[in-house]
Amino acid sequence: MxxxxxxxxxxxxxxxxxxxxxxxxxxxxxxxxxxxxxxxxxxxxxxxxxxxxxxxxxxxxxxxxxxxxxxxxxxxxxxxxxxxxxxxxxxxxxxxxxxxxxxxxxHKSLVKTMGNNWTLFWKCYRQAKAELWTEQQLINVCNKGAVEMMHACHLPANQAAISTLTKFSADNFGQFQFDLIDHLFSELDYHQLNATHDIIFDHQVHFLLKYPHLEGLGVWRNWTSNNYDELLRTVKSIQALAQRPVLPAVNIQEQMQSCESLSALKTLQNALQDAKAQNELLNYDKPLESAYRASASFPPPPVTSTETFEAITTPSQLFQLSKSLNFNLMSYVQGINEGKYYLYRIKPDEAVVVLMLFKTNDNRVKPVIQSIIKKYGDLPNKSLMQSANKWIHTL
Known part of the structure; x- marks a missing residue:
């Protein structure tokens, strides 16, 4: 003892x-x-x-x-x-x-039989619990091999399906993963997943079930992260740009599928945004000439410029900033002339703060930050937001 x-x-x-x-x-x-x-x-x-x-x-x-x-x-x-x-x-x-x-x-002979098919064994074990099999029924199914085990779990009983399940990975396995596997085989193209993945993460399957149209992206070949927010924002931006013929000679869907990383997708997004901005700015050549004839400058700025925040006082300045930011700022021209908006360049950053102008009861102008625009329309970082908010609250 x-x-x-x-x-x-x-x-x-x-x-x-x-x-x-x-x-x-x-x-x-x-x-x-x-x-x-x-x-x-x-x-x-x-x-x-x-x-x-x-x-x-x-x-x-x-x-x-x-x-x-x-x-x-x-x-x-x-x-x-x-x-x-x-x-x-x-x-x-x-x-x-x-x-x-x-x-x-x-039943120690099963240890060698299972090999790398632990997830299949788990799926079969859990199926047995759910359907009230006896222990011997489970053992009999497992002894017949992987194809029969897949069939008993109501999954496709072929080698591609077995390989897909072997590649399925999760930090922990429970009811969520059990159900997720069923949805994977019934709703996604498991043949494609098996052909393009060495590991198929549970969080990735969960994401693709919500957005099945993204299943063909090349980015999945090297994907390991469980954070999909930036990927989804990038893809949605590219798809929105694809609704307009910004690059008519390019099949954007094929380009997306060929991108094998998030950075490659973002490069495509930037190229499309650049083309979109350039196309839109071309349409402002004539309105800009008209603006020059009507007024060489915008109305006086509601807030005096500082070293960091410089008022954009002419259509020409706005046009040049539109080019450098690859973002169409010229759409604000009419609103600026009507006293509804005013734009300020943030130095030394490549960014513009858009102010909405409201009149108070005593006929004064109250500026409120509508947005901060960076190159390609990217979101501003936290320090830039804090700087702009501090500036506006001192007025």
Whole structure:
């Protein structure tokens, strides 16, 4: 009899680990775990002080006792004899991990059969729980191989589908991932996913199910991030630009699909925005000449310029800024002349702050920041926003 820690005792001849729950959890009972090499495999039961035993041998039974969390890895490996690689791999399957290990301990030939198909084994195990299979039914299905296991899980039973499921990855596996796999095979092109991915992340599948039209993007070949906000903003911007013939000789959808990184997508976005701005500015040549004839300058600025915020007082200045920012500022000309807007260049940044002008009851003008425009219409950073807000609040 070997003592691991004071409340935990290992009985090697019986392949049993006894845990004194009075000392561990202040419960008047003892937890007994049989080891990997026990004739009946892994199992557990509770021994109460009155001699009554509550035995648990069903591998599909939900654990109401936190057995995996109570055992340190070295305890589980050295005393219970659970193979280290199986213990490590099973942890991703959380609530199902102990039940899966119970099955494997009783049917050890499955360990070699599973190989890299752990997620398929988990899917089959969880399907068995949901459909109330017996343990032997699960083992019979698994012994028939991956194709039969896929069929039993109501998934496409072919090699491409098996490969896709093998590549499916998540930090933790639970009901969300179980359902996600079903949706992957019923709603997405798993043949394409399998052909273009070495790893298929659960968060990526979740994203593609919401935006299935983005499934063909080349960016997925190298994608690992779980932050899709910037990707979605970039794609939406490109798609909006694609609604207008800014580059008529280019198939924008093909260009998007050929981009294999977010930076490549952003380069395409910038090129399209540049072409759009240049096209729009060409249409302002004649209105600009007319503006010169009508007025060489805008109305007086409502706020005096500073070293950082310089009023844009002529259509010519606005036109030049439109070119340098690759953004159509000329659409504000009419609003500036009507006293509804005024624009200020922010120095030394390549940016413009747009002020909306409101008249107060005492006939004064109150400026309010409508937006800050950077090159290509990019969003301003936090420090630029703070600087502009500080300036406007001192007026």
């Amino acid at each position: 070997t003592s691991i820690t004071d409340p935990i005792i290992w009985h090697p001849n019986r392949q049993e680990l006894h845990l004194d729950l009075k000392r561990l959890l202040n419960i008047d009972s003892k937890l007994v775990l049989t080891g990997w090499h026990h004739p009946a495999g892994l199992s557990w039961w509770l021994c109460f002080v009155d001699g009554i035993e509550e035995r648990h041998t069903n591998p599909f039974e939900s654990l109401y006792f936190p057995i995996p969390e109570m055992l340190a890895d070295d305890t589980a490996i050295h005393y219970l004899g659970i193979p280290a690689h199986l213990l490590s791999t099973s942890k991703r399957y959380r609530a199902d991990s102990f039940g899966m290990l119970v099955c494997l301990s009783r």
